[in-house]
Ligand code: HEC
């Protein structure tokens with residue numbers, strides 16, 4: 001009996017080491033050859049310094065597109081050729097305060113971080129590629145043409161928000177990404193969507209609605225006051241927010257609205273559970289075509305990528321220990 005167990009454990013170990021996320025490999029592939037210990041300060045440039053010229057106009061249009069995405073490229077805009085986004089979210093629905101709020105996947109410094117290795121495609125992508133990643137997934141739509149005024153404007157705005165940061169040196173900028181919830185807890189504990197439902201009712205439903213439907217603003221192509229978290233009109237299953245750990249990291253430092261990394265409202269466990277609740281199977285969400293082609297390289301596949309035909313339920317709700325080397 002004991003022997004059988006040892007063999008079973010050993011073979012389980014072999015399988016899992018073969019298919020688990022390896023931070024070292026990701027680090028090697030992400031290496032851009034630049035080393036610096038310079039301490040960078042998180043700074044939000046003042047809009048009043050945007051110059052009064054063609055460049056400044058493009059920066060301002062870029063900001064407008066991030067804040068009121070649905071008004072310019074949403075599914076309800078008059079000109080059907082401009083309907084690039086498939087839902088009525090704005091970029092700002094997740095990249096809060098026009099992409100300047102720290103720990104909400106901020107755009108501060110971002111222009112200096114591309115081109116960059118991305119594990120999702122196992123390839124090097126540009127900033128425009130990354131924007132189009134969110135267009136296809138978070139916005140459930142299609143890519144903006146690379147020669148469009150819109151993608152140039154978004155990049156001009158991100159360039160504006162990156163002034164003064166060293167090219168390639170911005171990875172160390174605190175506040176640029178999301179802040180991780182307890183990575184020890186997630187290794188041993190599964191998220192509990194039932195408990196998450198209780199958190200949802202108490203802390204989220206007042207804005208996002210009892211059925212995650214959000215509250216729309218008046219008028220056509222005018223977006224949401226409180227964006228939907230599940231249903232037809234929100235991010236699809238290829239989006240980062242559909243991944244449990246990304247959603248939990250975002251929620252912990254940003255939700256309920258007003259929460260920050262320094263002054264969170266939920267505990268790590270509550271954020272983990274409510275993230276599992278919003279993304280659970282019984283909550284309809286659009287799928288993303290060809291999602292099975294994401295993360296072609298197993299060694300750098302994020303542990304919380306969940307596709308029912310490829311991964312297991314444990315990749316959806318944890319515990320994640322056995323997927324992390
Ligand atoms: C539903 C939420 C959501 C929406 C809406 C959304 N994004 Fe994102 N975006 C994310 C998440 C989550 C990430 C990944 C953050 C991470 O990995 O740390 C991300 C990452 C990015 C990045 C790369 C950030 C980095 O530091 O490398 C860019 C650029 C970006 N988004 C642009 C956009 C643009 C432009 C729009 C609107 C057209 C948009 N996003 C809409 C959730 C969203």
Ligand code: HEC
Pocket residue numbers: 089090092093094096097199200203204205206207208225226227228229234235241251255256257266274275278
């Ligand atoms: C006081 C209202 C309010 C409460 C309460 C609130 N949110 Fe939000 N939430 C917002 C707003 C507003 C945005 C979009 C920000 C923007 O557009 O500027 C947002 C955005 C989000 C997003 C990203 C956008 C999307 O549609 O997916 C998620 C995820 C989210 N909230 C989850 C939660 C969760 C989970 C809770 C409860 C723990 C919660 N929120 C509580 C107002 C609220």
